[in-house]
Amino acid sequence: MYSYEDRMRAIALYIQYDRSAARAIRELGYPSRKALYGWCREYDRLGDLHNAYPEKSRYSAKQKQAAVEYFLEHGRNISGTVRKLGYPSRTLLATWIEELRPGERKIPIKAGNALSFSEEQKRRAVIALCSRDGSAESVATSVGVSRQMLYAWKRELLERGVPTRMSRKKDHSLSDDRDELRREVEALQKQIHQLQLEHDILEKANELLKKGQGISPRNLTNREKTLLIDALSPIYSQSELLAQLEMARSSYFYHRVCLRLPPKYVELRRTIISVFDANKRRYGYRRVHIMLHRDGIRVSEKVVRRIMAEEALIVCTRRRRCYSSYAGEISPAVENLLNRDFHAEVPNEKWLTDITEFQIPAGKAYLSPMLDCFDGMVVSWTIGTSPDAELANTMLEMAIAGLRAGQHPIVHSDRGSHYRWPGWIERMHQAGLTRSMSKKGCTPDNAACEGFFGRLKNEMFYNRTWTNTTVQEFIGQVDEYIRWYNEGRIKLKLGGLSPAEYRRALQSAV
Numbered sequence: 001m002y003s004y005e006d007r008m009r010a011i012a013l014y015i016q017y018d019r020s021a022a023r024a025i026r027e028l029g030y031p032s033r034k035a036l037y038g039w040c041r042e043y044d045r046l047g048d049l050h051n052a053y054p055e056k057s058r059y060s061a062k063q064k065q066a067a068v069e070y071f072l073e074h075g076r077n078i079s080g081t082v083r084k085l086g087y088p089s090r091t092l093l094a095t096w097i098e099e100l101r102p103g104e105r106k107i108p109i110k111a112g113n114a115l116s117f118s119e120e121q122k123r124r125a126v127i128a129l130c131s132r133d134g135s136a137e138s139v140a141t142s143v144g145v146s147r148q149m150l151y152a153w154k155r156e157l158l159e160r161g162v163p164t165r166m167s168r169k170k171d172h173s174l175s176d177d178r179d180e181l182r183r184e185v186e187a188l189q190k191q192i193h194q195l196q197l198e199h200d201i202l203e204k205a206n207e208l209l210k211k212g213q214g215i216s217p218r219n220l221t222n223r224e225k226t227l228l229i230d231a232l233s234p235i236y237s238q239s240e241l242l243a244q245l246e247m248a249r250s251s252y253f254y255h256r257v258c259l260r261l262p263p264k265y266v267e268l269r270r271t272i273i274s275v276f277d278a279n280k281r282r283y284g285y286r287r288v289h290i291m292l293h294r295d296g297i298r299v300s301e302k303v304v305r306r307i308m309a310e311e312a313l314i315v316c317t318r319r320r321r322c323y324s325s326y327a328g329e330i331s332p333a334v335e336n337l338l339n340r341d342f343h344a345e346v347p348n349e350k351w352l353t354d355i356t357e358f359q360i361p362a363g364k365a366y367l368s369p370m371l372d373c374f375d376g377m378v379v380s381w382t383i384g385t386s387p388d389a390e391l392a393n394t395m396l397e398m399a400i401a402g403l404r405a406g407q408h409p410i411v412h413s414d415r416g417s418h419y420r421w422p423g424w425i426e427r428m429h430q431a432g433l434t435r436s437m438s439k440k441g442c443t444p445d446n447a448a449c450e451g452f453f454g455r456l457k458n459e460m461f462y463n464r465t466w467t468n469t470t471v472q473e474f475i476g477q478v479d480e481y482i483r484w485y486n487e488g489r490i491k492l493k494l495g496g497l498s499p500a501e502y503r504r505a506l507q508s509a510v
Contacts, residue, residue: 002031004051007039011049014040059088067093068100117145122153123181129154131188157181197236197244204231217245226255268299269307276313282459282489284308284315290496316463331420337436338412342448344373347503348407351379351399352449354414355387356457358474360466365475367456368392368418369482370399370411371449376491377499378452378482383475392418393427400431412436414446456481 002010014024014036021033031039042049071081071093078090078097088096117125125143129150132139140147157178201217208231209224217228225245229252232241242249275291276283283291285305292299308314344350350373358365368391369381380398384391396411403409411433413419419437428435438445460481466474487500494502 130185317458334435342373347374351409351411354449356453363471368395375499408432410434
């Protein structure tokens with residue numbers, strides 16, 4: 001019988017091929033010409049095909065019942081029942097039996113089948129049965145016998161000992177075989193237990209310690225082995241876990257006690273985090289160590305570095321294109337008097353200056369500072385929205401106003417146009433200051449000032465969102481940072497003091 005979809009597919013192909021039955025049948029592989037023509041006539045007449053064929057049974061329910069009862073009462077032989085009654089076929093009778101009396105039909109096993117297996121094959125089958133992971137039915141299927149036959153072999157080999165057909169002279173040999181078989185089963189069970197133990201250790205190492213599946217448990221630390229033993233102790237004994245991991249019992253109990261102790265450096269972690277946050281995440285482990293030392297907390301610098309790494313207390317850095325103020329040779333360049341010697345014995349001996357750019361969504365801002373090489377203090381600074389001459393000149397005037405009588409520092413800058421205009425040069429001459437310039441395009445000649453810009457941007461500008469910040473608000477934050485830089489930010493070369501604290505300490509010492 002063909003389904004409704006198969007028949008409709010045949011009709012559609014038949015019509016597509018200009019009613020060529022041969023081409024449609026050749027492509028589909030069904031049906032016969034006569035059947036296809038009949039389907040087409042029905043489709044042309046009704047516009048569709050019937051969904052199912054009406055079922056017509058050749059035999060009544062009484063005939064079915066009589067056949068099944070005869071089968072059950074006369075040896076359960078399907079072929080003999082069909083020959084005696086003259087109906088139905090053997091396949092149809094088997095269907096009736098499953099329909100009317102399910103489970104009553106049993107397939108007989110020939111007596112010769114059991115004899116086709118040797119004693120060695122039976123022995124291996126029994127071993128597989130005793131050491132199986134799945135069901136006994138799966139083992140019987142793999143051997144090729146029924147489940148009942150498999151258990152009969154087991155009883156024969158393990159319980160009865162000698163079959164009735166065997167000679168009494170073989171009693172001793174069969175007993176030895178039975179003992180050997182039991183020993184092999186026990187050995188297999190131990191091997192399975194050992195393999196399961198190794199598998200569970202690898203699984204727990206991957207789950208608890210995030211180790212790969214190929215890790216050797218013997219290469220783990222004693223602390224990690226202790227974690228594995230505690231996790232698997234409900235399943236396996238402590239001795240076999242210690243033996244498998246090659247760990248001494250004393251080491252296990254020592255690390256077990258250590259794991260139960262409260263975490264070390266709990267208060268120190270909180271203090272380090274608070275110091276790091278109080279300085280707006282700008283201090284590395286060296287400065288944090290100095291701050292802790294100032295508060296009377298004695299701890300190794302390595303401990304501070306490890307705790308900051310574990311807590312992800314990282315000073316963010318980012319590099320961007322620097323602002324360049326070079327506009328060509330406006331006036332003759334002067335000599336580089338500092339020659340990269342940024343050390344000063346007294347304040348206001350060597351000054352450094354430059355201009356840097358900040359770009360935020362609201363616009364751009366420019367900073368022009370004056371740094372003292374003595375302690376890195378920002379002597380004066382101006383912040384604006386345009387890198388013009390007024391920005392640099394105003395900063396210079398503020399720096400000159402803070403000088404004492406007799407102080408005439410060297411002012412070092414790059415070759416930018418701000419430091420070569422007549423206004424800048426005139427103010428320098430009036431104050432008696434000495435000009436010094438870097439080589440063209442050589443930033444190391446002004447490295448100390450560039451380093452200040454880098455610290456400022458790493459600690460205040462980079463890795464922060466300035467989306468909702470106006471230019472004036474940003475200028476206020478830069479101004480606040482520079483004041484904090486002078487008054488509060490400690491420097492390692494100043495003995496853990498800020499520039500302002502260092503100068504006050506010098507004045508009090510004098």
